[in-house]
Amino acid sequence: xxxxxxxxxxxxxxxxxxxxxxxxxxxxxxxxxxxxxxxxxxxxxxxxxxxxxxxxxxxxxxxxxxxxxxxxxxxxxxxxxxxxxxxxxxxxxxxxxxxxxxxxxxxxxxxxxxxxxxxxxxxxxxxxxxxxxxxxxxxxxxxxxxxxxxxxxxxxxxxxxxxxxxxxxxxxxxxxxxxxxxxxxxxxxxxxxxxxxxxxxxxxxxxxxxxxxxxxxxxxxxxxxxxxxxxxxxxxxxxxxxxxxxxxxxxxxxxxxxxxxxxxxxxxxxxxxxxxxxxxxxxxxxxxxxxxxxxxxxxxxxxxxxxxxxxxxxxxxx
Amino acid sequence: xxxxxxxxxxxxxxxxxxxxxxxxxxxxxxxxxxxxxxxxxxxxxxxxxxxxxxxxxxxxxxxxxxxxxxxxxxxxxxxxxxxxxxxxxxxxxxxxxxxxxxxxxxxxxxxxxxxxxxxxxxxxxxxxxxxxxxxxxxxxxxxxxxxxxxxxxxxxxxxxxxxxxxxxxxxxxxxxxxxxxxxxxxxxxxxxxxxxxxxxxxxxxxxxxxxxxxxxxxxxxxxxxxxxxxxxxxxxxxxxxxxxxxxxxxxxxxxxxxxxxxxxxxxxxxxx
Numbered sequence: 166x167x168x169x170x171x172x173x174x175x176x177x178x179x180x181x182x183x184x185x186x187x188x189x190x191x192x193x194x195x196x197x198x199x200x201x202x203x204x205x206x207x208x209x210x211x212x213x214x215x216x217x218x219x220x221x222x223x224x225x226x227x228x229x230x231x232x233x234x235x236x237x238x239x240x241x242x243x244x245x246x247x248x249x250x251x252x253x254x255x256x257x258x259x260x261x262x263x264x265x266x267x268x269x270x271x272x273x274x275x276x277x278x279x280x281x282x283x284x285x286x287x288x289x290x291x292x293x294x295x296x297x298x299x300x301x302x303x304x305x306x307x308x309x310x311x312x313x314x315x316x317x318x319x320x321x322x323x324x325x326x327x328x329x330x331x332x333x334x335x336x337x338x339x340x341x342x343x344x345x346x347x348x349x350x351x352x353x354x355x356x357x358x359x360x361x362x363x364x365x366x367x368x369x370x371x372x373x374x375x376x377x378x379x380x381x382x383x384x385x386x387x388x389x390x391x392x393x394x395x396x397x398x399x400x401x402x403x404x405x406x407x408x409x410x411x412x413x414x415x416x417x418x419x420x421x422x423x424x425x426x427x428x429x430x431x432x433x434x435x436x437x438x439x440x441x442x443x444x445x446x447x448x449x450x451x452x453x454x455x456x457x458x459x460x461x462x463x464x465x466x467x468x469x470x471x472x473x474x475x476x477x478x479x480x481x482x483x
Numbered sequence: 484x485x486x487x488x489x490x491x492x493x494x495x496x497x498x499x500x501x502x503x504x505x506x507x508x509x510x511x512x513x514x515x516x517x518x519x520x521x522x523x524x525x526x527x528x529x530x531x532x533x534x535x536x537x538x539x540x541x542x543x544x545x546x547x548x549x550x551x552x553x554x555x556x557x558x559x560x561x562x563x564x565x566x567x568x569x570x571x572x573x574x575x576x577x578x579x580x581x582x583x584x585x586x587x588x589x590x591x592x593x594x595x596x597x598x599x600x601x602x603x604x605x606x607x608x609x610x611x612x613x614x615x616x617x618x619x620x621x622x623x624x625x626x627x628x629x630x631x632x633x634x635x636x637x638x639x640x641x642x643x644x645x646x647x648x649x650x651x652x653x654x655x656x657x658x659x660x661x662x663x664x665x666x667x668x669x670x671x672x673x674x675x676x677x678x679x680x681x682x683x684x685x686x687x688x689x690x691x692x693x694x695x696x697x698x699x700x701x702x703x704x705x706x707x708x709x710x711x712x713x714x715x716x717x718x719x720x721x722x723x724x725x726x727x728x729x730x731x732x733x734x735x736x737x738x739x740x741x742x743x744x745x746x747x748x749x750x751x752x753x754x755x
Binding site for chain 1: 591592594595596598599600601602603606607609610611687690691694695696697710711713714717718721724728731732735736738739740743
């Protein structure tokens, strides 16, 4: 296990290093001079040169990359071009918003899809199962932001359960903050729920066909105990991996959902930074999201290996 | 039993996509109004016989705009999928067939790109090269490449060891010929399925980007753009959201059903 863990963590570090290099290189080859952009119309050749020196733009590429990378390790992402403040101050407390929203969505996905997946597998071919086949297919095709608009219309404007656009900051009212994030989280989670329900059902039905299930059944286990004590353990593992992968998608669709519900999270900062060409902010947010995704996928792999020893062995060959 | 359901799904999905396509293309021949013509008198007018889908906040006919927007969304979806599919197939084929150091290196790059969600990749691309329809197509095409190459690579790795490939090699066929004349037709069913999935994702991503205002620029219509413009009028003019949304759901549902469970694979295999 220790060896497997070490390998996975090493991969994590290497992947993040590579991501950071790609991101830094992509934003460095750009035409345009950040110093000129910052000075605007006040630029004289002397001021420009001084500003370049101050911003460290005269250093060679690898030196700048190294500085940026070391800075990130201490959560120093450099200075924003548009605002005279550090990127960390600019986006620091927004991470929490996205973290809460994604976590809520994750909780919803698990809470909804695992019971429903088991239920539809138990009653396969039944009315509920058939209804869910249609519902799942439908939800998988609705883009999250459209779902967000629908939820706004139904719960916000018709039932008035929340005020659309009335985001509550977590410094003011934490319960209200979480309450406001529930609808966005649902909008992100529903399409993923549909996929997870289908996957879990398919896995349960697949496992139920295997020899060990037949043996367990012939030894007098009831359908229920067979399902929960034998089949589920095997069937749920691919679902967990899938949920791990889905988190990446949920973080990404969060960027769009923020706009629907008027949440001032990382997505909004990213968009405004893109439109003002504030590259340090763009780079920082991209790195944060990528880091979040890579860390989650590593943690999922480790949990998987911890629960299922077979993975540790076969995983090594990969 | 299973086969008939997947085929049924495929046909239903195909009909949905066809219906959307006919609806969008019909706008070229017959659009009730000019999609960019503004009529101050009918701002946010409810659906009527004159304006079947109603009018938007500038008094533009929503039906005509939905038609134009669907064409735009389909164009971007098809364009970006074409770019992604061609580059992805070539990369995947070379990686899967030759293997070795090149494959190892490119695979790591793909792994890195996988760590960044495709919409974020497209956003980075847009922030580097600017907005506009053509850049959106390039950005989404670029974002499709990694997943496409990965899927194609697996297929080519499987085919590499097959007897017909060895036979072709013995007969002195060149590498390019083996890759694209011998192996490619055999992986076609999987490839077409990848194309459908990519198309689905591209349409979804385009809508998302236009919704964020960094995709198609006004006054051009796209479904995502319309939905983002409609958001502010959700309470007074829900029809503004409903019609573009409905067309988008039908289109995505169609693609989803078509790619569902390898429906296309079956349809394709039966033909050959």
